Amino acid sequence: MGRYVARRLLQMLPVIIGTTFLVFALVTAMGGDPVQNLYGERPVPEGIRAALTAQYHLDDPLPIRYGYYLAGLVQGDFGTSLSGSRPISEMIADAWPETLRIAGIAFAFEMVIGVAAGVMAGMRRGKFLDNLVLLSTLTVIAIPIFVLGQVSQIFLGVKAGIFPVSGTNEGFYSYLLPGLVLGSVSLAYIARLARASVAENLRMDYVRTAKAKGLSPSRITGIHVLRNSLIPVVTYLGADLGSLMGGAIVTERIFNIPGVGYNLFKAIQIEDGPALVGFVTLLVVVYVVMALVVDLLYAVLDPRIRYA
Amino acid sequence: MTTMEKTANVPAPRSDEDYQGPLLEVRDLHVEFHTREGVAKAVNGVNYTVDAGETLAVLGESGSGKSVTAQAIMGILDMPPGRIPQGEILFRGQDMLTMPENERRKIRGRKVAMIFQDALSSLNPVLTVGYQLGEMFRAHLGMSKKDAKLKAIELMDRVRIPAAKERVNDYPHQFSGGMRQRIMIAMALALEPDLIIADEPTTALDVTVQAQVMDLLAELQREYNMGLILITHDLGVVADVADKIAVMYAGRIVETAPVHELYSRPSHPYTRGLLDSIPRLDQKGQELYAIKGLPPNLTRIPAGCAFNPRCPKAQDICATDIPLLHPVTERDGTDLPGRGSACHFWKETIHG
Numbered sequence: 001m002g003r004y005v006a007r008r009l010l011q012m013l014p015v016i017i018g019t020t021f022l023v024f025a026l027v028t029a030m031g032g033d034p035v036q037n038l039y040g041e042r043p044v045p046e047g048i049r050a051a052l053t054a055q056y057h058l059d060d061p062l063p064i065r066y067g068y069y070l071a072g073l074v075q076g077d078f079g080t081s082l083s084g085s086r087p088i089s090e091m092i093a094d095a096w097p098e099t100l101r102i103a104g105i106a107f108a109f110e111m112v113i114g115v116a117a118g119v120m121a122g123m124r125r126g127k128f129l130d131n132l133v134l135l136s137t138l139t140v141i142a143i144p145i146f147v148l149g150q151v152s153q154i155f156l157g158v159k160a161g162i163f164p165v166s167g168t169n170e171g172f173y174s175y176l177l178p179g180l181v182l183g184s185v186s187l188a189y190i191a192r193l194a195r196a197s198v199a200e201n202l203r204m205d206y207v208r209t210a211k212a213k214g215l216s217p218s219r220i221t222g223i224h225v226l227r228n229s230l231i232p233v234v235t236y237l238g239a240d241l242g243s244l245m246g247g248a249i250v251t252e253r254i255f256n257i258p259g260v261g262y263n264l265f266k267a268i269q270i271e272d273g274p275a276l277v278g279f280v281t282l283l284v285v286v287y288v289v290m291a292l293v294v295d296l297l298y299a300v301l302d303p304r305i306r307y308a
Numbered sequence: 309m310t311t312m313e314k315t316a317n318v319p320a321p322r323s324d325e326d327y328q329g330p331l332l333e334v335r336d337l338h339v340e341f342h343t344r345e346g347v348a349k350a351v352n353g354v355n356y357t358v359d360a361g362e363t364l365a366v367l368g369e370s371g372s373g374k375s376v377t378a379q380a381i382m383g384i385l386d387m388p389p390g391r392i393p394q395g396e397i398l399f400r401g402q403d404m405l406t407m408p409e410n411e412r413r414k415i416r417g418r419k420v421a422m423i424f425q426d427a428l429s430s431l432n433p434v435l436t437v438g439y440q441l442g443e444m445f446r447a448h449l450g451m452s453k454k455d456a457k458l459k460a461i462e463l464m465d466r467v468r469i470p471a472a473k474e475r476v477n478d479y480p481h482q483f484s485g486g487m488r489q490r491i492m493i494a495m496a497l498a499l500e501p502d503l504i505i506a507d508e509p510t511t512a513l514d515v516t517v518q519a520q521v522m523d524l525l526a527e528l529q530r531e532y533n534m535g536l537i538l539i540t541h542d543l544g545v546v547a548d549v550a551d552k553i554a555v556m557y558a559g560r561i562v563e564t565a566p567v568h569e570l571y572s573r574p575s576h577p578y579t580r581g582l583l584d585s586i587p588r589l590d591q592k593g594q595e596l597y598a599i600k601g602l603p604p605n606l607t608r609i610p611a612g613c614a615f616n617p618r619c620p621k622a623q624d625i626c627a628t629d630i631p632l633l634h635p636v637t638e639r640d641g642t643d644l645p646g647r648g649s650a651c652h653f654w655k656e657t658i659h660g
Contacts, residue, residue: 208424209432210432212421212422214414214415215417216413223435227434228432302434
């Protein structure tokens with residue numbers, strides 16, 4: 001197990017280097033003049049242009065610039081944002097907790113409600129509750145998240161006044177609606193996955209054995225069926241947590257949550273290469289670590305899987 | 309711990325009951341499945357009895373209704389699509405079909421237990437065998453987790469799984485096929501039931517292990533004086549352990565007989581066909597007999613005797629009249645106890 005984890009951690013290195021280089025190269029390939037972007041229509045003073053060009057090694061070829069970036073990254077230096085000249089590590093430190101808050105709400109929401117709805121639907125296949133779950137999850141999956149976000153913002157926020165409309169001024173409460181919106185699509189997928197998994201496991205031979213042992217229905221579902229059914233669900237949940245923690249560009253933008261997604265959006269808009277690369281690097285690291293956690297969890301849930 | 313002490317721990321010991329009849333009696337049982345293709349009549353009027361200490365072998369091809377009958381006795385049929393329109397299943401004189409579910413659950417596993425064919429898929433893959441064995445004691449006797457585990461080790465010893473103490477926390481996939489089937493047997497045996505139904509317990513095992521598992525089962529049955537219903541399509545397995553045989557075809561019992569009489573003198577053409585299709589050393593080089601055709605589709609069972617389209621002796625009457633299970637007698641009319649044949653021409657088949 002220890003050796004497996006060590007090997008996986010080592011494997012992460014080339015993945016992180018490869019992805020960051022790719023993002024770095026793509027941002028460079030976008031072309032344009034990042035210094036000019038800072039000044040919009042106004043002319044850039046020559047002295048400042050020269051200073052910025054030197055600071056960001058804008059004249060050097062791509063591999064060398066990437067080398068500079070990587071050297072900084074190893075020392076924990078994500079570089080400095082082009083706009084506002086803030087250290088990107090500082091921007092991440094500000095943005096990530098915001099993202100984690102809505103990610104936490106979204107995750108709790110999809111896990112509790114999604115699994116519960118899916119399990120109940122799977123147990124009562126073809127009945128009213130099952131059809132209700134199937135129909136409502138299909139609806140949620142079919143609606144794009146920006147529509148879902150804006151509609152709920154208008155109706156629940158502006159018109160009904162139940163939730164804060166935008167921003168983060170009201171503490172936990174400000175994150176609630178964005179979190180629910182963010183979690184809703186994954187919730188739909190999780191409910192469907194759990195439903196299918198429960199329904200499949202109910203037909204398994206070991207369930208017949210459990211019945212023949214004279215076990216109570218609650219014991220059969222609660223212990224025998226659930227443990228087996230949740231294996232694919234946990235895998236999905238883990239992967240989803242990885243992407244949730246990487247920020248939600250659309251949702252954070254709609255509700256003005258200054259998280260990772262929001263910063264990514266802004267960086268793309270003003271072609272702030274260093275910030276973009278910095279945030280994407282964070283995203284990659286989070287995702288790769290979560291993938292490892294999921295794989296380890298898989299072995300915990302399913303004894304047939306062993307890592308050596 | 310000896311058997312005597314163990315028995316004393318189990319509530320309602322067998323001896324102090326006044327009940328004198330057979331342990332299990334199945335009366336005119338019908339089971340049908342409602343599917344999109346129509347109603348599949350899987351069991352069409354089965355009758356049999358099993359006494360304590362007795363082994364009944366139920367023989368038949370796949371789809372003959374032998375497993376469905378067993379599942380109806382256990383009460384583990386999926387209903388719907390399954391339905392029991394008619395019949396009684398009396399356990400110690402009480403009809404289990406009319407019993408409330410929670411009362412029936414107390415019998416299930418505790419008084420009547422079942423051993424399944426494929427132990428790998430029949431055991432839960434994510435729970436340890438110790439947990440699955442101990443669950444019997446925890447669910448039925450309210451034992452603590454710790455005590456249940458000790459009992460599980462004891463059971464594993466009982467079915468001769470080596471190093472039971474070390475292996476109690478292993479998972480089913482870590483055992484060999486034969487050991488897994490022993491675990492199934494141990495699980496069925498846990499609460500010393502009065503009746504065990506073994507549904508093709510050795511089909512998934514290789515031949516050497518088959519014999520070991522059958523011997524173990526027979527030995528434990530003798531020791532606990534249990535009734536045993538052995539469901540199989542393997543005539544070889546039956547001969548050594550069974551007391552009597554019921555041959556099933558298309559949801560009916562077509563022949564019943566004490567075990568050795570069936571082999572020496574079958575009284576139904578289907579049984580004869582089955583016996584003739586066993587490969588024999590003294591007929592090496594000759595073509596092996598096979599019963600023509602296929603078992604009937606259960607949604608469209610042929611009129612009259614269900615076997616008539618495949619029967620070499622079929623006459624006109626076979627396509628119109630359903631033969632009842634006639635008592636079979638000697639040529640001179642002497643009773644042959646326990647023998648019956650659902651063939652219009654049983655006399656010709658046995659004596660002719």
